[in-house]
Amino acid sequence: MPSAAERTRTLVQSTCSSVLLVTGVVGARPEQLMPDIRTVGPEGELFLVFPVDSPVVRAATHAQDDEVTAVLEITDVAPVAVPHRIRGRAWVSGWITCVPGMAEPGRMLVRLEVDEVSLDDLWGTATVEPEEFAAASPDPLVEHEAELLQHLHSVHGEQVRALCGLVGAARGPVERVTPLALDRFGLRVRFSGEGRAGPGGFDARFDFPEPVRDVYGLRRAMHALFAAAAE
Structure with missing residues (x-):
């Protein structure tokens, strides 16, 4: 399974929505706290781009020598409709400073020095040390996951439903089968319907024989998975 540090790096470097909550900044609209761009530097620091008139930039600029604490909150929403x-x-927390002259006109680069990292996802809850976060790499499929899941759902729906046969009948009847998450280690599917898991259904994880490196390896792994379900 992917480590907590890798999962966090994947979320940070994905297209998931995020807001930077800054100490002392109140009354700002959510869209004013959303960075236009976010990247991770070589030491694990986060670089966030905001409009120069953003409350985030004003807070970091006017703080002078005082430390300004902030928390980047990232929310991961499934790219397909699912309960x-x-x-x-x-959540990535730390201290922010402005980095003038490093963004296009009308924008300001804000540096977030990472102090604490925490995660609550489909795998569970975890805390990540800043050093672990800095050393981790994002999942190689992160740039394509949303498109791949939507493709599986719309084009390969029957093959995804056939994965029920690999789960077994003990769970009860299934009404909907939806590809929920995808990474280099495997595919997670949500089965919705009445059964032992209740009205909300249950999730099942289908591991690949070996981690995939790119979409070409993923294609081979998915063909093998569908072939196993068809037997």
Whole structure:
């Protein structure tokens, strides 16, 4: 399974929505706290781009020598329609400073020095040390996951439903089968319907024989998985 540090890096470097909650900034609209761009630096620091008139930039600029604490909250929402659509959240807290001259005109680069990292996702809850976060790499499928899940759901729906045969009949009848999450280690599917798991259904994880490195390896792994379900 992916480590907590890898899962957090994946969320940070994904297209999930995020807001930067800054100490002392009140009354700001949520969209004013959403960075236009977020990247991770070589030492694990986060670089966030905001409009120059953002409350975040004003707070970091006017703080002078005082430390300004902030928390980047990331919300991961499944890219396909499914009950209980939020897949997880991550929180990266630390201190922010402005980095003038490093963004395009009308924008400001804000540096978040990481102090604490926590995660609550489909795998469970975890805390991540800043050093672990800095050393981790995002999942290689992160840039394509949303598109791949939507493709599986719309084009390969019957093959995904056939995965029921690999789960067994003990769970009870299934009404909906939806691909929920995808990473280099495997595919997570949500089965919705009445059964032992209740009205909300249950999730099942289908591991690949070996971790995939790219979409080409994923294609081979998915063909093998569908072939096993068809037997």
